[in-house]
Amino acid sequence: MSNEVYALDMQKVSKRFPGTLAVDQVDFRVKKGEVHALMGENGAGKSTLMKMLNGLFNDYTGDIYINGEKKLLHSPSLAKEAGIGMVYQELSLARRISIYENLLVGRLPKKNALFIDKKKAIEESKKLLARVGLDYIDPTKDISEISQCEAQLVEIAKVLGFNPSIIVMDEPTSALSSEEVNRLYGIIRQLKAEGLAIVYISHHLAEIFEIADNVTVMRDGKLVGSLPVTETNPDHLVEMMVGTPVQNFYKDHETKIQDEVVLSAHDFTRWGFFHHVDFELHKGEVLAICGLAGAGRTEIARGLIGVDKTDGGTVKIHGKEVHFKNFGEAIANGLGYLTEDRKVVGLALNQTVADNVTTCIIDKYSKGILFKPSSLNNLVDEKINEMSVYPADRNRLVGSFSGGNQQKVLMAKWLASEVDILILDEPTRGVDVNAKQVIHNVVKNYVSKGNSVILLSSDLPEVVGLADRAVILREGHIIGEIQKKDMTENSILMAANGEGEFVKCQK
Ligand SMILES: Nc1ncnc2c1ncn2[C@@H]1O[C@H](COP(=O)(O)OP(=O)(O)OP(=O)(O)O)[C@@H](O)[C@H]1O
Ligand SMILES: [Mg+2]
Numbered sequence: 001m002s003n004e005v006y007a008l009d010m011q012k013v014s015k016r017f018p019g020t021l022a023v024d025q026v027d028f029r030v031k032k033g034e035v036h037a038l039m040g041e042n043g044a045g046k047s048t049l050m051k052m053l054n055g056l057f058n059d060y061t062g063d064i065y066i067n068g069e070k071k072l073l074h075s076p077s078l079a080k081e082a083g084i085g086m087v088y089q090e091l092s093l094a095r096r097i098s099i100y101e102n103l104l105v106g107r108l109p110k111k112n113a114l115f116i117d118k119k120k121a122i123e124e125s126k127k128l129l130a131r132v133g134l135d136y137i138d139p140t141k142d143i144s145e146i147s148q149c150e151a152q153l154v155e156i157a158k159v160l161g162f163n164p165s166i167i168v169m170d171e172p173t174s175a176l177s178s179e180e181v182n183r184l185y186g187i188i189r190q191l192k193a194e195g196l197a198i199v200y201i202s203h204h205l206a207e208i209f210e211i212a213d214n215v216t217v218m219r220d221g222k223l224v225g226s227l228p229v230t231e232t233n234p235d236h237l238v239e240m241m242v243g244t245p246v247q248n249f250y251k252d253h254e255t256k257i258q259d260e261v262v263l264s265a266h267d268f269t270r271w272g273f274f275h276h277v278d279f280e281l282h283k284g285e286v287l288a289i290c291g292l293a294g295a296g297r298t299e300i301a302r303g304l305i306g307v308d309k310t311d312g313g314t315v316k317i318h319g320k321e322v323h324f325k326n327f328g329e330a331i332a333n334g335l336g337y338l339t340e341d342r343k344v345v346g347l348a349l350n351q352t353v354a355d356n357v358t359t360c361i362i363d364k365y366s367k368g369i370l371f372k373p374s375s376l377n378n379l380v381d382e383k384i385n386e387m388s389v390y391p392a393d394r395n396r397l398v399g400s401f402s403g404g405n406q407q408k409v410l411m412a413k414w415l416a417s418e419v420d421i422l423i424l425d426e427p428t429r430g431v432d433v434n435a436k437q438v439i440h441n442v443v444k445n446y447v448s449k450g451n452s453v454i455l456l457s458s459d460l461p462e463v464v465g466l467a468d469r470a471v472i473l474r475e476g477h478i479i480g481e482i483q484k485k486d487m488t489e490n491s492i493l494m495a496a497n498g499e500g501e502f503v504k505c506q507k
Contacts (some may be wrong), residue, residue, distance in 0.1 A: 005068040007032045007197035008053070008166050013062030015045075015052050017400070020391075022048040024221040025062070030166065030197040030214075035188060037212035037229070038201045041241055041432040042404025043390055045221040046201050050168045054086040055079030067165060085164030087155050087172055099146070100125035100139035103158045128157040132187050147294070149180035156187065167191065168199040171403065173207060174429045177293030177458050185211050203404075203432050205234040217241055238433055257468055258283040261319075262452050263335070263421055265304070268313035273299040274476040277313070281421065281452050286443065288455040288463045290482075291473035292496050297456040300473070301423045305330040305337045317421070331360050336419035338410060338427055346410045349399035353389065353409055354380045356398050360417035383412040388438050404431040411439055415446070422446070423454045428462060440466060460489040472496055480504040 010028040014021065023045045030036040038046050052060045058074040065071070071082045079086075100121050101108065109120040125139035132153040143151055152172060159167060169188075173181045188198060188211055200212055208215055209229055216226040217240040224240045232240075260283040268277040274296040281287050289297050302308040304315060306324025314321055317333055324330045327337070339346040347356050357380045358365070365376055380394045387408040389401075398409055407430055414422055424443070428436045443466060447453055457463050463470060470482045472495040480502045482491055494500030 004031070006030060006065065007034075007067055008199075009065040009068075010049070010053070011063045011065070013049070013052060013060055013064065015048055015057055015060045021221050023052065023060075026218065026221075026223045027226075028216055028223070029226070030199060032165075032197055033192055033195050034214060035192055035198045035200055035212045037208045037215040038199055038218070039203070039208065039215060039237065039241055040218035040224075042408075042430075042435050043402040044218040044241070044432075046218055047170055047402065048221075049218070050086065050170060050199065050201065053079065053084055053166075053168065055084070080162055080164075083163070083165035085159035085162055085167040087152075087159055087167065087169045096142060096144060098140050098142055099129075099137065099154055102143055102154065103128055103139065103161060105158070107161075124161075128161050129154070131160055131190075132157045133183065149176050149183070149293070152176060152180075152184070153187065160191075164196070166197045166199065168201075170201045171203070171430055172200070173202065173204065180293060181207070203430065205237060208237070209234070219243060241432070242434060256448060256450075257285045258450070262317065263304075263454075264314075264316045265300075266314045266316075268300070268303065268310065268315060270299060270303050270308060270310045272476075273308075274303070274473070277473075277476075277478050279471050279478060281454060283452055284447050284450055285469065286447055286453045286455055286467050288457065288467035288470040289473055290463060290470045290492050290496055293458065295473045295496070296476040297473060298425055299476075301337055301425055301454070301456060304423065305335060331417065331419060334418075334420045335423070336360070336414045336417055336421070337423045337425065338414050339425055347398050347406060347413075349406075350397060352395050352397055353384060353401075353412075354394040356409055357383055357394070357413045357416050359413065360419075379416055380412075383416045384409070386415065386442060387412045388435070404435050407431050408435060408438070411442065415442065420451045421454070422451065423456065425456045426458065427455070428457075428459060436462075460492055463487070463492060464489055470495075472502060474498055 006029045008030040010026065012025045012027060013023060014025055015023040026049060028049065040046050051057065053073060055073045055076040055078050063070060064073055066082045073079045073082060103125045104121055109117040111117040122139050129135055129137055129139060134150060134153055137146060137150065172184060176184060192198060202208060212229050214226060214228050215232065217224040217237065219241060261280045262283050263281040266278050269275050277300060289300065291297055299308065303310040305327050306329055307327050316322065317335060322333060354377065358376055377394060384392050384394060389405055389408045389412060398406055401409065411427065428439050431439065443453060455463065455467055464487050468484050470487060470492060471478050472480050474496065479498060480495060482495060482502050491500055491502065495502040
């Protein structure tokens with residue numbers, strides 16, 4: 001063994017939850033100035049290992065050394081003192097308070113015992129924002145007034161405020177578009193140059209080869225191996241993660257698109273967000289709406305389902321004009337929406353899987369005279385099996401599932417909800433290679449039964465693999481469309497930038 005001092009050296013660490021050995025005798029080492037990727041399937045134990053480091057458990061076993069010193073990380077404050085900074089999988093910022101209050105939470109400078117020294121707080125905040133390239137942002141704004149990417153960077157700035165020597169990013173790019181990811185890379189490289197040790201959790205292989213120096217793979221709570229990225233390749237990493245080689249990711253599927261239009265939008269407008277949007281969705285079709293981040297995809301979805309007010313145009317479902325005043329009305333009319341933000345509007349984390357999966361149908365079922373709770377349980381079991389939710393326990397609280405498994409529960413909820421049109425907004429965010437395949441198969445199966453899907457995804461291979469047709473949205477306008485036969489990652493990306501060959505709209 002070399003006598004080099006590691007920024008982080010975890011030796012034979014374990015953490016048990018009731019019934020699960022989530023982390024099992026894992027060794028994990030990171031040097032100063034190194035970006036170390038941590039990979040593994042959903043539920044492999046990555047987040048648990050990092051939560052351990054962040055002081056969330058007082059019952060882990062094994063030893064943790066920080067810069068050569070043994071530390072007992074039994075509380076978040078001890079972890080903070082030891083120099084650990086954690087950027088979580090889901091944003092932890094409070095949306096309705098100002099950026100500077102978020103940045104300096106718990107340590108706002110005081111003028112005297114009572115009053116906050118706002119001037120000082122703003123100065124301090126500006127310095128932190130500058131470290132993540134956000135010097136142009138006014139720290140007195142609310143978090144809700146900046147983009148999700150900027151919020152993610154504010155989150156990093158907040159962590160930097162504690163002067164960590166180790167910074168952990170748990171799926172930091174899951175909410176970012178590709179341009180934004182590049183921006184994040186720039187910041188990571190800078191932190192690396194400053195000598196920080198960075199742990200980077202991601203399911204995206206390409207990111208690992210772009211940004212990481214070394215990679216560690218976990219499976220079923222155990223360490224599979226650690227190696228320099230120059231000594232591995234994507235196939236090899238996948239094999240390490242799942243234990244067997246995975247091939248043929250996107251098999252062509254037979255489509256059964258029918259002429260019948262199930263949903264149409266005409267002249268659909270929300271000023272400032274999307275304008276004069278026209279499209280038709282057919283029975284049995286997967287229609288992608290593609291565009292760069294900020295093009296207005298999620299806004300269109302929110303307009304369709306009645307959660308945002310729109311300014312004009314018509315939307316028809318099965319030929320009937322609809323004006324949904326809320327999401328409940330949309331669901332009642334057969335239109336569901338799998339949100340890109342599962343924690344805020346998608347799932348109730350403190351409720352069980354069964355409660356979550358049946359939220360949209362419970363009223364309808366429980367009103368029936370012949371209602372039997374057991375039949376609903378069977379339905380829940382069927383859906384969670386179809387989605388390979390792990391563990392397949394309908395009575396478990398959703399909050400205790402790994403991130404990727406939460407996403408599968410969310411999909412199970414929509415499968416159970418009996419809607420025939422589903423808008424899927426980033427449906428595979430945070431899920432591993434196998435789970436992604438499960439979700440894709442479920443989508444194909446869903447449309448093959450005569451249902452229809454609107455797909456919003458920034459994962460281009462996913463769009464190419466799943467969509468029958470793509471309409472291109474640019475700055476709130478639909479500028480054209482691409483048929484399946486012409487669809488490649490490149491043709492979509494070019495079109496989203498207004499370039500290349502695609503069938504342009506007349507307007
Ligand atoms: N609070 C908890 N209570 C009980 N079990 C838990 C809890 N948190 C995690 N687990 C279990 O521990 C195991 C590891 O979960 P963890 O969240 O660390 O996985 P992960 O590798 O981060 O997965 P993902 O890629 O889906 O985020 C899983 O089996 C999970 O169900
Ligand atoms: Mg996780």
